[in-house]
Amino acid sequence: MTRDVLLQGINLTRRWGGLVAVNNVSISLKRGQVHAVIGTNGAGKSTLINLLSGEFPPSSGQVELLGQGVSHWAQSRRARAGLGRSYQRNTIFPSFTVLENCRLSAQAQHQQAWAFWRSAERDATTRSIALDVATRVGLGDSLDCQAGFLSHGQKRQLEIAMCLATAPQVLLLDEPLAGMGAEETERMLTLLQELKQDHAILLVEHDMDAVFRIADLITVMVNGLVIATGTPDEVRNNSDVRTAYLGDH
């Protein structure tokens, strides 16, 4: 069975002065797959996400989203076309309620900038999306809580909810499990399993147990280079990976 390739990065390179943060990396994300990217700190994982999502442009290389070349598209346009991302550091709207964080994110796909006479809060479409995604990630009980007062784990859940609210086809998740307790991690992994059915997911994560449990494909990066790509078993048994990353000699 061939799966649709939803997002593809081709020969992506990003230089910061003399430092090559991402060096000639190609990656393709398919619907129904969780593609994990692992590597030590500074390996270029977050930079790769930023290149794919359009936060900054690559020094060279191309990005294709749903079969279209999007290398010159602004980040906001890629987002509207179905590319959702979450951040490693929480980048929610702390002074807004949980519901409003999700609702505003949903609004990106339903922008009615000229309808100034309408109340955004009472907008049925975006409100129902917001309720749905907040419930899905497990924040159904904290809808009216100001996001800044949430616990760290809840903020990570909110990140995912905001990402889902934009109805993306591709999810780029930067360390969604960081700082989460065991219970929250379980819930998030279950959610990712669900989301995988109809999304292509790129997962950058340090929690190796979680990665090897959930990923269909794993790409290993070291110093901006991809040293291995394969199924969890292939990666586990790859000698380069064992030397460079898993600390085997």
Added chain:
Amino acid sequence: MRHPTSFVLIFFGLLALWPVMSGSYGADLVAKIMIYALLALSLELLVGSTGLVCFGQAAFFGIGAYAAILLSPIDGSAPSLWLSLLSAIALASVYALAVGALSLRTQGVYFIMVTLAFSQMAYYVVHDTPLGGGTDGIYMYVKPTWGWVDLDKPAHMYGLIWLSLLMGFLFFSQLLRSPFGRALAGIRVNEQRMKATGFSVYPYKLAAFTLSGAMAGWAGYLFAIKDGFVNPELLSWHLSGAVLVMIILGGLGHMRGALLGAFAFALLQELFQSEAVFGNYAKHWHLSLGLAIMACVAFMPHGLVALPAQLRERLSGRKNHKASAAALEEQA
């Protein structure tokens, strides 16, 4: 929402009754302050609601004011109120659109400097060219008319200014509740996230900038037809700075704050300029006004709007969650 609604009713109710209670001096003063309040509202949309610190608001105000006079018919007949008001607003909006289109490509302190530079350019155009009558300014000989409205009567003028402020306030308040307004709030709190979510933030900011310029032009127009006189000082950075102080004094992030701040600023100025109160010292009113503003900012960091909440917090000795919303924004 009950609390703000009752504020609006009381505030505008008092303003409507004021001329009956005060003499003509008092009514004239309040009319002038209401014009500044309208200008403060326009800046609040940028600074408090969108997070864009514009230091050139006086240019739009001045352009609206000069347009009121320069666009009067050459033959000396009275212009139509609506026509001249709309053209003044249109002119200020066009200038705001152009300034916004260029300045919004910069951020932070550069944005402040670029908006200041553009307003200084407008200032020197009216100051140093024959177009605006130079430093002397120009007089308006015939006030605009519309139907039975006679703007030479102070009561009619007062009514027009009151209505303008009410409409401006209601329009902006509704705007902030709309999807557009929520997007502006999102841009203020976390612009990067807004982009990642799929909002093209530039058109939003440009629309806000233009609307703000339009309302500043509206205020300037009222200023010109009220006194029948304009001069380059209306475009000077002193005014841009004073309006910034007004909205900070009132409390950023609230349309009500802009109203309160304009009144507080103007009344403080009036107080310190009064020889009846301060005698000879009144000529140093800049100093006393400055000290008073510093005290206000030090003791009411969230402005006059937050004063009731701040007092309640003091009295109960508990941290109020609402009051720390500003602290939350700093996390973003």
